[in-house]
Amino acid sequence: MxxxxxxxxxxxxxxxxxxxxxxxxxxxxxxxxxxxxxxxxxxxxxxxxxxxxxxxxxxxxxxxxxxxxxxxxxxxxxxxxxxxxxxxxxxxxxxxxxxxxxxxxxxxxxxxxxxxxxxxxxxxxxxxxxxxxxxxxxxxxxxxxxxxxxTEPLSVAVHAVMRSGGVAGKSVLVTGGGAIGQLTALAARAFGASTVVLADIAAFPRDLAVQLGADASLDAADPDAVGQGLGLVPGGFHVVLEASGAPPAVSLAIALARRGGTIVQIGTLPAKVTAPLNTIMARELSYVGSFRFANVFGIALDLMASGRVDxxxxxxxxxxxxxxxxxxxxxxxxxxxxxxxxxx
CATH class of the missing domain: 3.90.180.10 (Medium-chain alcohol dehydrogenases, catalytic domain)
Known part of the structure; x- marks a missing residue:
């Protein structure tokens, strides 16, 4: 062959x-x-x-x-x-x-x-x-x-959303507008998120996310990205799903997570990344990892077959x-x- x-x-x-x-x-x-x-x-x-x-x-x-x-x-x-x-x-x-x-x-x-x-x-x-x-x-x-x-990349997204502890009725920010980020935004919406915003440095993925149902997009390269994000969701997001694997996106995720919120790391980061651990402590943020997927492959297929995710x-x-x-x-x-x- x-x-x-x-x-x-x-x-x-x-x-x-x-x-x-x-x-x-x-x-x-x-x-x-x-x-x-x-x-x-x-x-x-x-x-x-x-x-x-x-x-x-x-x-x-x-x-x-x-x-x-x-x-x-x-x-x-x-x-x-x-x-x-x-x-x-x-x-x-x-x-x-x-x-x-x-x-x-x-x-x-x-x-x-x-x-x-x-x-x-x-x-x-x-x-x-x-x-x-x-x-x-x-x-x-x-x-x-x-x-x-x-089905496989959608499974990664579904697993990440589940790792957040649930998004129904919650505000969700997805950082990174590649395939996994876009799929994560779609999965978050399918699982009942009240607000979905996607952040990226490029216009194409931001615009596409809105076309596919995101409530808004955020220019991650804007010096006032944090201010704009808090303008969209005062107090910050219940859940941030970091799908870019870019160190600046980690900083943005922490800055825009609300007190007591959850950040899910999906993207693979460089070996050395600094993070404000005292901020995570003082604001009681939950920072969890999401690696590949487990027990959701059939769910991903069902989401597509039902039309819940296109x-x-x-x-x-x-x-x-x-x-x-x-x-x-x-x-x-x-x-x-x-x-x-x-x-x-």
Whole structure:
């Protein structure tokens, strides 16, 4: 099969590799659509994602949807030929975190298109991908390929909203207007937030967020961004969801969270970030992390199938897999795009 294999920093090669053969409990999925995520960009541009450093060439891509093309031994025949979204998480199921139901924290997690475990798990920037049958969620009627491949990033957003302790009836600020930020704003609205505001340094994501239902946007680069935010929601926001991974956004989040409020860190930050811990203490702010997702993949699909969340406007570019290099450049440039997807 054709695949795009990462060999190093800015070294993504088109190759013919053996088509995987499904073993017991596994299926072979013919990839119909795969999204380019921020982590894919980090691996391509920087050759690593935080402490995850590739030890061998591997295939990126974890936002995957396709058709079940072949069944391994023991897999229910009813899954054959079905349209599915693939959950890229493969936890061990045995560690304390898995037993507690927080499998996103699994110490032995294997994740598609990631160097977090060795051997690495090949992802979906290929014609086919191997998957545990249990990770294949059959698509509801009416869900197209573009939506299906957004199930994973929407799951990240849903998990983050849940980590806040609930947003129903509350004011919510989302910092960062990329794919995760936009999806987080949509999820917050779907879960009953009374006010949703999105902050970003660029006009395009701010305007898009308002078009998709946010009550207002905030120019994070404005020297008076804090004043403008407090003008929108006097006293500050009940919940701030930080999706940019930019240190200035952390400062903005703390400044605009109301006393007793909650800040959820979704974006991956640089190694060294300073924060006013005394402010967090004195205002009794809750600062919590949100890593990947757990137990929400089906919820994300249901939100799209019900029409509560429409992700279609976020998929701004769909390119052939053969044009993977150009697709990556488009995703890196962020020129008028939120999500770039490729299709074999």
């Amino acid at each position: 054709k695949a795009f294999v990462l060999h190093g920093q800015r070294d993504l090669r088109a190759e013919l590799v053996p088509t995987p053969i499904p073993g017991p409990g596994e299926v072979l999925v013919r990839v119909r659509r795969a999204g380019i995520c921020g982590s894919d960009i980090h691996y391509f541009v920087h050759g690593r994602v935080g402490s995850f450093v590739p030890k061998r060439p591997f295939i990126l891509g974890h936002e995957i949807a396709g058709e079940v093309a072949e069944l391994g031994p023991g897999v229910d025949a009813a899954l054959g030929g079905r349209r599915v979204a693939v959950d890229p998480s493969i936890p061990c199921g045995a560690c304390a975190f898995c037993r507690e139901g927080r499998y996103n924290l699994c110490i032995n997690m294997r994740f598609y298109g990631s160097a977090s475990a060795d051997p690495h798990v090949d992802g979906g920037f290929a014609e086919y991908v191997l998957a545990p049958a249990a990770n294949c969620h059959v698509l509801p009627d009416g869900i197209g390929w573009a939506q299906a491949a957004m 992700v279609s406007p976020l998929v701004n570019a769909v390119m052939p897999l053969d044009e993977m290099a150009a697709a990556m450049d488009r995703a890196i440039g962020k020129d008028g795009v939120i999500k770039v997807q490729v299709e074999p």
